[in-house]
Amino acid sequence: EPEVTQTPSHQVTQMGQEVILRCVPISNHLYFYWYRQILGQKVEFLVSFYNNEISEKSEIFDDQFSVERPDGSNFTLKIRSTKLEDSAMYFCASSREQGAPPQHFGDGTRLSIL
């Protein structure tokens, strides 16, 4: 079964640095999402992306964050000027249709800010 793949699985970055998290969604999917899960807390929606545009974003997704689909296969999340509180698991997801059938999630990137 096709999978959403995320790289790297673990990223360690110094505070203040920029980090790019990468995702390869399922090939025929059109909708892409980023979520994060701070250790011990709920999974939180960050942003959804369709047709090369952000379609929805949460309050968390401020100017520090950006998303891009640089080519036909990758979907990236860039975090600028990282802070300690950005440490979390970041999950990418994709779906063929809007909201349904269900979203398919990658295994996540664990981001550790030192």
Next chain:
Amino acid sequence: KQEVTQIPAALSVPEGENLVLNCSFTDSAIYNLQWFRQDPGKGLTSLLLIQSSQREQTSGRLNASLDKSSGRSTLYIAASQPGDSATYLCAVGYNFNKFYFGSGTKLNVKP
């Protein structure tokens, strides 16, 4: 803003028991609701998706129900197995693209 609550936070049962996980949400104007499974160090696996117009969905030993008016959903697991041990997350779709997650129920099924 949707608030999604799941109880219990943790559950330990012997193998073979039937069990019910609960999810409640504050705003009944939902688009859909999903139940996910999360294994340690892994992503989320979608188990069941219920559209707002539906009352329940079934997949194998899993049955999820939805009562929009009361803001509740339940996930019923029949004849539990040790392989069912995981964290189960409820996610409420408030619009097409955005889901609010509960904190999850951590299930341990003992052999």
